Amino acid sequence: MAEHFHLNTPLLESVSMSRQTGTAVYLKMENSQPSGSFKIRGIGHMCRQLATQSKGVVCSSGGNAGMAAAYVARKMGVPATIVVPSSSPQMVIQKLREQGAAVQIVGKVWDDANAEALRLAETEGLTYVPPFDHPLLWQGHASVISEVAASLGTSVKPGAVVVSVGGGGLLCGVVQGLKDAGWADVPIVAMETVGADCFNAAVKAGRRVTLDDITSEAKCLGAKTVCQRAFEYSQCSELTIISELVTDQQALRAVETFLDEERVLVEMACGAALAAVYSGVICRLQDEGRLPSPLGPLLMIVCGGSSVNMEQLTYLRNKLRT
Numbered sequence: 608m609a610e611h612f613h614l615n616t617p618l619l620e621s622v623s624m625s626r627q628t629g630t631a632v633y634l635k636m637e638n639s640q641p642s643g644s645f646k647i648r649g650i651g652h653m654c655r656q657l658a659t660q661s662k663g664v665v666c667s668s669g670g671n672a673g674m675a676a677a678y679v680a681r682k683m684g685v686p687a688t689i690v691v692p693s694s695s696p697q698m699v700i701q702k703l704r705e706q707g708a709a710v711q712i713v714g715k716v717w718d719d720a721n722a723e724a725l726r727l728a729e730t731e732g733l734t735y736v737p738p739f740d741h742p743l744l745w746q747g748h749a750s751v752i753s754e755v756a757a758s759l760g761t762s763v764k765p766g767a768v769v770v771s772v773g774g775g776g777l778l779c780g781v782v783q784g785l786k787d788a789g790w791a792d793v794p795i796v797a798m799e800t801v802g803a804d805c806f807n808a809a810v811k812a813g814r815r816v817t818l819d820d821i822t823s824e825a826k827c828l829g830a831k832t833v834c835q836r837a838f839e840y841s842q843c844s845e846l847t848i849i850s851e852l853v854t855d856q857q858a859l860r861a862v863e864t865f866l867d868e869e870r871v872l873v874e875m876a877c878g879a880a881l882a883a884v885y886s887g888v889i890c891r892l893q894d895e896g897r898l899p900s901p902l903g904p905l906l907m908i909v910c911g912g913s914s915v916n917m918e919q920l921t922y923l924r925n926k927l928r929t
């Protein structure tokens with residue numbers, strides 16, 4: 608079996624983003640992973656550790672963790688059942704089935720689908736693979752930073768890292784990767800959309816809170832409660848994690864601008880991170896003194912995502928038209 612399932616993705620410099628922020632912006636292109644997003648790093652690592660002798664895996668997902676689990680299971684030759692909420696677009700369900708996975712549509716949001724995945728794991732004796740809340744996932748996701756450290760070389764250290772947050776798995780992996788690289792002091796800008804802001808709500812409340820519903824169109828950020836580890840990191844004085852929100856309109860505009868300027872189509876969950884540059888969040892944080900001026904090179908984790916195509920983009924443009 609392969610040593611790992613993820614690719615060492617390109618680290619591209621964005622000239623237009625660099626111009627907009629006044630510092631070099633490096634794009635870690637996780638959209639080019641075989642399963643379409645960064646998820647394969649953690650999910651692949653976890654499946655290699657837990658599922659080699661398994662009857663099969665069952666994964667709850669907004670879509671992209673499921674895509675990673677379906678791909679990895681197929682490569683490992685084990686059956687996969689993916690449980691997704693009804694908010695997952697039909698195209699994702701189609702893609703999951705093309706990967707050979709069995710798909711169940713349960714509930715309105717990820718939390719409902721997760722309850723069913725846990726029940727199936729119990730009753731069918733399957734290996735449960737969560738989308739964001741497990742140490743093996745974070746260990747796998749940390750490879751995104753070790754690759755950047757290898758690419759940039761020890762002489763160049765990011766001024767800040769931008770990630771989007773759903774349940775907090777990517778954030779936890781990035782923190783771990785930064786620590787491993789000796790970059791624990793690098794600030795992280797944690798981006799969410801209004802209506803899928805469970806991390807921001809927890810940071811503001813000073814404890815984990817559960818959102819009533821997911822009202823953002825960035826459904827792949829749609830966990831109602833952030834994982835405990837991500838919240839703990841937000842409270843850790845040795846780390847600088849800045850939680851910021853953008854609107855769905857700003858996330859969509861970022862998706863469109865990225866398509867025009869970098870010729871890559873990503874989903875709303877990724878647009879939330881890109882909007883940190885395109886909607887001026889980075890520059891505002893510098894004006895507020897929460898990020899240094901001048902700022903060292905900005906590392907943007909382009910998380911990718913499969914829940915987008917021209918039809919979905921057109922639907923969102925009509926729905927979010929202000």
Ligand SMILES: COC[C@H](NCc1c(COP(=O)(O)O)cnc(C)c1O)C(=O)O
Nearest residue numbers: 668669671672738773774775776777912
């Ligand atoms: C409900 O959904 C959680 C998870 N998506 C999470 C996700 C994130 C955020 O990652 P997280 O913070 O959940 O580890 C960012 N960018 C993309 C493209 C994503 O799909 C899933 O697919 O099941």
